[in-house]
Amino acid sequence: MSVPAKLSAWWLADPASPVRIGEVHLLPGQKHCVFAFNGEIPASWISPHPLNARNEWLPLGDRGLPPFLEDCCPDRWGQLVIRKIEKPARLAPIDYLYMAGDGRFGALGFSADDSRYIPCESSPALPLESLEEIDTLIRRIRAGEKVDERQRRLIRPSKTLGGARPKTQVVIDGTLWIAKFPQADDPADIGLVEYASNRLQIECGIDAVDCDIKRIPSGHVFLTRRFDRVGNARLHCVSAKTMMLAQDASLEDLYSYLLLADGLRTADSREAKNGCRELFRRMIFNALMDNTDDHEKNHSLVLHDGQWKLSKSYDALPQLTGLGAQAMSIGSAGTTVDMANMLSAHARFLLKEKEARSICCEVAKQIDSWKALFAGHGISSADIETIEQFVDRGDLLSIRRDIRRSFAGVDCSVQEDASPPTGRVAPPRG
Numbered sequence: 001m002s003v004p005a006k007l008s009a010w011w012l013a014d015p016a017s018p019v020r021i022g023e024v025h026l027l028p029g030q031k032h033c034v035f036a037f038n039g040e041i042p043a044s045w046i047s048p049h050p051l052n053a054r055n056e057w058l059p060l061g062d063r064g065l066p067p068f069l070e071d072c073c074p075d076r077w078g079q080l081v082i083r084k085i086e087k088p089a090r091l092a093p094i095d096y097l098y099m100a101g102d103g104r105f106g107a108l109g110f111s112a113d114d115s116r117y118i119p120c121e122s123s124p125a126l127p128l129e130s131l132e133e134i135d136t137l138i139r140r141i142r143a144g145e146k147v148d149e150r151q152r153r154l155i156r157p158s159k160t161l162g163g164a165r166p167k168t169q170v171v172i173d174g175t176l177w178i179a180k181f182p183q184a185d186d187p188a189d190i191g192l193v194e195y196a197s198n199r200l201q202i203e204c205g206i207d208a209v210d211c212d213i214k215r216i217p218s219g220h221v222f223l224t225r226r227f228d229r230v231g232n233a234r235l236h237c238v239s240a241k242t243m244m245l246a247q248d249a250s251l252e253d254l255y256s257y258l259l260l261a262d263g264l265r266t267a268d269s270r271e272a273k274n275g276c277r278e279l280f281r282r283m284i285f286n287a288l289m290d291n292t293d294d295h296e297k298n299h300s301l302v303l304h305d306g307q308w309k310l311s312k313s314y315d316a317l318p319q320l321t322g323l324g325a326q327a328m329s330i331g332s333a334g335t336t337v338d339m340a341n342m343l344s345a346h347a348r349f350l351l352k353e354k355e356a357r358s359i360c361c362e363v364a365k366q367i368d369s370w371k372a373l374f375a376g377h378g379i380s381s382a383d384i385e386t387i388e389q390f391v392d393r394g395d396l397l398s399i400r401r402d403i404r405r406s407f408a409g410v411d412c413s414v415q416e417d418a419s420p421p422t423g424r425v426a427p428p429r430g
């Protein structure tokens with residue numbers, strides 16, 4: 001398949017009425033693209049970055065695409081599927097952008113046709129019943145084995161998605177969900193661990209994605225309802241990376257929760273307090289639960305009524321590596337997980353110190369009973385033992401104890417031993 005050096009770009013908030021919003025041009029040299037905007041909708045709806053004087057968005061630094069276009073491209077998994085299934089004649093950023101097709105993250109679409117939105121060919125998302133077959137197909141693709149035309153059609157809906165883990169799109173009760181598959185080298189039944197972590201986040205007061213699980217022979221498939229689709233409408237989204245680069249375009253790898261909180265304050269002054277509080281809560285959860293994969297693409301923002309708000313929390317589970325350092329800075333001492341650092345920048349989150357301590361306390365209290373909750377969701381004792389090694393390791397355990405002991409005046413009255421969680425504990429499905 002070959003892709004032209006110019007694509008038309010479309011706003012698909014109402015996919016029945018696509019609005020043409022500009023063009024993407026591949027520059028000579030084939031490595032960089034420019035977005036030429038036509039002003040049909042407010043520019044701030046598309047990206048938190050300002051346009052340049054020629055009404056363009058340019059890639060930053062050595063990157064191939066303006067940041068918001070990177071967000072609607074596939075990452076490692078989707079790119080692998082594109083290479084295998086579409087067999088592109090060229091591998092420039094515009095090729096991946098186009099070949100991701102109509103299922104992409106957010107509300108943008110791209111077409112080789114100038115006058116009509118005609119996305120790159122894909123296949124419809126599949127029913128839940130096909131998960132087992134897709135799991136086998138994923139293994140074939142990862143092993144570099146040949147796939148036939150029917151298998152090509154089956155795997156196509158997965159080419160559009162971000163992230164590194166194998167995944168695809170499925171339809172459940174008429175709505176679109178993402179299905180994440182187990183991998184042979186997973187240190188535990190990761191689908192089930194992601195599910196239980198999601199339930200624990202909810203216990204901690206975090207607005208986490210709607211999710212479910214389905215058992216297949218190789219483990220559990222984690223299912224998450226797409227938050228960028230509401231009925232037939234599409235909600236536009238950008239990653240936290242894009243929002244942080246809009247705050248400071250010179251950023252290299254110095255992403256931080258603090259800068260993301262600055263972005264939330266700039267983007268939505270009415271809701272800033274709630275957004276920053278929620279972000280702080282997620283940061284504490286990630287730090288105390290060994291989720292050190294909390295990088296700049298594992299947070300997103302959704303456009304609601306012209307304002308950027310934090311999306312639901314996704315991809316938050318223990319990484320089972322015990323790094324003791326988050327992927328983004330959490331305070332004035334960088335990524336290091338300790339109490340002083342976690343509290344050091346409370347004002348950037350619009351929190352008084354006492355409020356920040358109270359959030360730490362609420363989260364730590366729930367995390368103290370993670371084991372009972374995880375067991376209630378069917379996680380095996382062997383997996384619990386593996387997780388315990390990291391989540392209940394000395395430094396994290398003593399931070400949780402310190403939080404409870406030192407935060408006088410805050411309701412931290414929690415039992416020393418793990419007890420059953422307060423919320424619903426449903427047996428795993430499927």
Ligand SMILES: Nc1ncnc2c1ncn2[C@@H]1O[C@H](COP(=O)(O)OP(=O)(O)O)[C@@H](O)[C@H]1O
Pocket residue numbers: 105161162163164165166178209224225226227228297298300314315
């Ligand atoms: N529930 C969801 N709704 C919409 N988009 C999602 C949802 N969950 C994840 N995504 C998008 O898909 C990408 C990959 O998902 P993620 O769970 O992070 O997978 P991985 O474990 O491979 O990193 C995310 O970066 C985000 O852009």
Ligand SMILES: [Mg+2]
Pocket residue numbers: 163164297298315
């Ligand atoms: Mg991810």
